[in-house]
Amino acid sequence: MATVVIAQKASTLPYAPIVLAHALNNPAIVKVEYKNVATLAEHNNATVALTANGTTLTSVSAILRYIVRSHKNTLYGSDAASTSVMDDFIDKSQDIVNTSDFKTLDVIFQQLNHHLTLRSYFVGYKPSVADIAIWGALKSNAIFARQIKTGKDLGAYLGRWFNHMSSQAFVEASIAEVNKANDSTKVAKADQGSFDINLIGAEMGKVVTRFPPEPSGYLHIGHAKAALLNKYFADQYKGRLIVRFDDTNPSKEKEEYEHSIKEDLLLIGIDSSVVSYTSDYFDTIYNFALTLIKEGKAYCDTTGQEQMRAERMDGIASQCRDLSMKQATEFGQTCCLRAKISVDNLNKALRDPVIYRCNLIPHARTGTQWKMYPLYDLACPIVDSIEGVTHALRTDEYHDRNPQYQWFLDNLGLRQVHIWEYSRLSFVYTLMSKRKLTWFVDQGRVSGWDDPRFPTIRGILRRGLTMEALKAYILMQGASTNYITLEWDKLWAVNRKQIDPIAPRHTAIDAINKVKVTVAGADAYTLKEVPRHKKNESLGDKRTAYGPTIWMDQADCKELEVNEEVTLMDWGNAFIRSVEKNAEGVVTGVNAELHLEGDFKKTKKKLTWLADGAELVKVELMDYDYLITKKKVEEEDELKDLLTPVTEFKTEAIADGNVAELNKGDIIQFERKGYYIVDAVATPTSVARLILIPDGKAASISSKAAPVAQTEAKDAKDAKKKKEKAAKDAAPKDGAAAAPAVSGKKAKAAAHAAAQKPAPTWTGPGPKPEEIVELEAQIDAQGLKVRDLKTSKADADAVKAAVDELLVLKKQLPVRIEALQALAAAASAAADSFSL
Numbered sequence: 043m044a045t046v047v048i049a050q051k052a053s054t055l056p057y058a059p060i061v062l063a064h065a066l067n068n069p070a071i072v073k074v075e076y077k078n079v080a081t082l083a084e085h086n087n088a089t090v091a092l093t094a095n096g097t098t099l100t101s102v103s104a105i106l107r108y109i110v111r112s113h114k115n116t117l118y119g120s121d122a123a124s125t126s127v128m129d130d131f132i133d134k135s136q137d138i139v140n141t142s143d144f145k146t147l148d149v150i151f152q153q154l155n156h157h158l159t160l161r162s163y164f165v166g167y168k169p170s171v172a173d174i175a176i177w178g179a180l181k182s183n184a185i186f187a188r189q190i191k192t193g194k195d196l197g198a199y200l201g202r203w204f205n206h207m208s209s210q211a212f213v214e215a216s217i218a219e220v221n222k223a224n225d226s227t228k229v230a231k232a233d234q235g236s237f238d239i240n241l242i243g244a245e246m247g248k249v250v251t252r253f254p255p256e257p258s259g260y261l262h263i264g265h266a267k268a269a270l271l272n273k274y275f276a277d278q279y280k281g282r283l284i285v286r287f288d289d290t291n292p293s294k295e296k297e298e299y300e301h302s303i304k305e306d307l308l309l310i311g312i313d314s315s316v317v318s319y320t321s322d323y324f325d326t327i328y329n330f331a332l333t334l335i336k337e338g339k340a341y342c343d344t345t346g347q348e349q350m351r352a353e354r355m356d357g358i359a360s361q362c363r364d365l366s367m368k369q370a371t372e373f374g375q376t377c378c379l380r381a382k383i384s385v386d387n388l389n390k391a392l393r394d395p396v397i398y399r400c401n402l403i404p405h406a407r408t409g410t411q412w413k414m415y416p417l418y419d420l421a422c423p424i425v426d427s428i429e430g431v432t433h434a435l436r437t438d439e440y441h442d443r444n445p446q447y448q449w450f451l452d453n454l455g456l457r458q459v460h461i462w463e464y465s466r467l468s469f470v471y472t473l474m475s476k477r478k479l480t481w482f483v484d485q486g487r488v489s490g491w492d493d494p495r496f497p498t499i500r501g502i503l504r505r506g507l508t509m510e511a512l513k514a515y516i517l518m519q520g521a522s523t524n525y526i527t528l529e530w531d532k533l534w535a536v537n538r539k540q541i542d543p544i545a546p547r548h549t550a551i552d553a554i555n556k557v558k559v560t561v562a563g564a565d566a567y568t569l570k571e572v573p574r575h576k577k578n579e580s581l582g583d584k585r586t587a588y589g590p591t592i593w594m595d596q597a598d599c600k601e602l603e604v605n606e607e608v609t610l611m612d613w614g615n616a617f618i619r620s621v622e623k624n625a626e627g628v629v630t631g632v633n634a635e636l637h638l639e640g641d642f643k644k645t646k647k648k649l650t651w652l653a654d655g656a657e658l659v660k661v662e663l664m665d666y667d668y669l670i671t672k673k674k675v676e677e678e679d680e681l682k683d684l685l686t687p688v689t690e691f692k693t694e695a696i697a698d699g700n701v702a703e704l705n706k707g708d709i710i711q712f713e714r715k716g717y718y719i720v721d722a723v724a725t726p727t728s729v730a731r732l733i734l735i736p737d738g739k740a741a742s743i744s745s746k747a748a749p750v751a752q753t754e755a756k757d758a759k760d761a762k763k764k765k766e767k768a769a770k771d772a773a774p775k776d777g778a779a780a781a782p783a784v785s786g787k788k789a790k791a792a793a794h795a796a797a798q799k800p801a802p803t804w805t806g807p808g809p810k811p812e813e814i815v816e817l818e819a820q821i822d823a824q825g826l827k828v829r830d831l832k833t834s835k836a837d838a839d840a841v842k843a844a845v846d847e848l849l850v851l852k853k854q855l856p857v858r859i860e861a862l863q864a865l866a867a868a869a870s871a872a873a874d875s876f877s878l
Contacts, residue, residue: 044109045093046063047092048077048223049077055181055220056090056178058135058177059106060178061177062117076223101136107132124165131164132171135176137150138183144820144823154200190205242460247279251284251433253286254320258476260302261307261498263469263498264467267467284318285318287318287319288320291401302500309509324412324415324416339453341360341380343363343379343396354394378396381397397419398416399414401415420450423456424450424454427451432459434447435464436463436464444463468528487685495667505666505735506537506733508537511533533738534737534738535738541709548712548713549651550661550695550697553660556593557594562633564590567587567655571584585698586698587652593653593658594650596629601647602629605617609649610649611714615640616634616640617637652696658696659699661731663718665691665734667690686745706720718735721733827844
């Protein structure tokens with residue numbers, strides 16, 4: 043049996059093998075499988091691959107021939123002549139696939155149309171592999187798709203044949219199978235982003251990636267992306283991932299951080315039971331540094347830090363650059379070792395970077411054995427090469443330092459390592475800098491590295507993010523190199539989808555100014571068993587209390603109207619008979635009358651409530667704001683100027699008695715309030731504390747403090763505009779009065795009208811020139827390409843390039859029409875003049 047694997051996200055889908063498999067209708071002969079990728083990395087990035095009896099084929103023509111030649115069938119002709127003609131059409135189908143040139147395709151289309159003038163099929167009197175090959179090639183061709191849709195310049199016979207083939211049962215079954223395969227990956231397709239980066243030099247089973255955290259802090263969501271991307275590509279190529287601690291700075295590193303990193307990696311599905319350390323290679327790195335010194339490629343520098351920084355910026359050589367090295371001294375402890383790369387390279391990362399520095403603090407693993415330690419820029423390429431890393435995935439912030447990485451590999455004669463850049467993760471109102479996060483911890487502005495306001499893995503987990511949602515979101519971002527500052531909404535929306543089906547429903551009422559409601563017609567206080575989640579019976583039941591006295595939120599009671607019918611959730615309807623308020627307008631009591639016969643579908647208000655009784659428990663409901671008020675922090679910004687004044691909000695509430703049975707980390711939904719995670723259970727001296735989980739909707743992720751700052755900025759901007767307008771109005775005007783400026787709605791209408799202006803068309807004289815026809819076809823084809831790229835969630839760079847090309851073509855059209863129409867008009871006038 044042959045197995046055909048299809049890259050279902052391929053820009054040109056290989057339809058023919060799929061259709062041929064359905065035409066044979068025998069899974070014992072050929073089986074089709076789909077992979078949600080653009081190319082098959084394991085098969086040299088082909089879009090289709092057939093495997094049978096140890097043989098692998100990756101060209102459509104070879105696959106078609108293998109299938110029809112391997113098994114008895116009627117699709118490949120009954121004699122040598124017909125088989126040869128079919129082979130010719132199989133080759134012709136690949137001519138269609140391999141070109142996007144309009145003129146070339148037009149010639150092929152006309153040839154095919156002419157061949158079909160007196161024929162129903164290309165060879166013989168029934169569908170053959172020739173028809174399947176041509177149909178598959180045309181189906182995947184954007185220019186043909188546009189022409190068959192509009193009926194332009196195609197030829198009646200080719201169009202008739204294509205539609206007839208499309209109606210064949212085996213072709214319809216093929217299309218249905220492709221659609222089903224696409225539907226099955228629709229969520230992943232919309233959410234996963236692009237991983238189709240085709241790692242250079244990647245070989246199946248030989249790819250080795252690494253994740254090298256420094257044990258000087260807790261992992262944040264950006265580290266999670268790095269770790270998961272490295273794991274993804276190691277798994278994709280059936281290789282391995284190395285977890286290596288970059289422990290080269292004893293001043294910052296702690297055993298506590300190493301343990302936390304291992305635990306966090308385990309949470310996101312990365313085995314950290316076996317790790318390596320840069321310190322394992324200190325001897326080797328030291329010897330390589332000696333080699334650089336002996337070869338005159340490194341030198342010891344006594345220059346102070348500030349002066350060295352200034353000299354590197356200005357391209358000035360250090361006074362120590364050409365001095366010879368001497369025996370170690372105490373003074374040497376104040377020096378550093380620099381690589382002798384360049385003084386004035388335009389890439390300042392190459393201006394003699396520091397590669398070793400002295401540090402007398404004992405190392406966690408090597409103790410006092412070493413008094414100097416290599417910097418990451420030297421240690422990383424050396425250890426990557428030694429450990430067998432084939433692909434070093436680095437964020438784009440290392441872009442300027444990648445040539446430095448390469449310099450060390452080249453000058454130390456090390457095995458080469460491929461570098462792949464990807465964009466680092468950045469969120470609005472969020473700091474990812476370890477140094478800045480440490481400042482918040484040291485200043486006591488947060489409770490620790492697991493604070494719910496922190497972007498650390500532990501912080502966002504404590505806020506209520508599930509590990510499944512985190513992994514899904516990271517994979518959604520793909521391996522794009524586009525740098526963007528992300529909103530938090532998508533992450534929390536993904537999380538909501540994870541927790542909504544499994545979060546038990548409970549009820550809480552704000553304790554401050556809670557309102558006692560007397561319900562006439564209610565039975566005496568009683569407890570009933572009801573489902574914890576109406577749509578998930580597996581969560582079991584909970585106890586719900588009913589009685590003649592209930593508690594409701596002040597905010598809800600303020601909206602009540604006398605004789606209004608409302609729905610008491612999970613109970614029934616009731617009429618509001620009276621609403622009592624004090625002088626300040628605060629509701630102090632409500633009288634209601636139960637009306638269980640009422641239709642809950644007809645009421646506008648569905649209200650939460652709690653029966654007054656011993657079952658009720660007190661809780662603290664916590665909510666948080668961002669730590670800073672600015673969406674994107676710039677280099678020149680002072681952190682202290684951006685601090686949000688108040689970032690923690692506490693609400694005292696009462697909740698149903700079932701909440702007392704919850705454990706730390708449990709996630710629930712307080713109906714009409716939101717999703718919450720239990721941060722601390724009740725103790726004899728404190729009540730249970732629950733944290734509000736953002737749900738991805740605007741209200742839950744917007745900055746509570748930023749609007750104030752934004753309003754102040756807007757007011758200042760408006761004041762400046764008014765001042766400028768007043769100065770402009772007061773300025774003397776020369777000559778005739780200026781035409782009134784168009785602004786507001788009129789300006790928008792004018793802009794819209796301009797945008798809706800119809801595309802230029804040929805008005806003659808004479809027939810439309812071939813150049814214009816070709817240009818319009820190119821625009822149609824490019825437009826289809828842009829649409830397909832957007833639909834398939836292609837890389838933003840690819841979409842932008844396609845859009846730019848489309849805009850260039852559209853810009854050319856009116857220019858060429860105008861020029862050719864002028865020439866045609868001149869030619870016509872000359873002809874008229876001559877005839878006279």
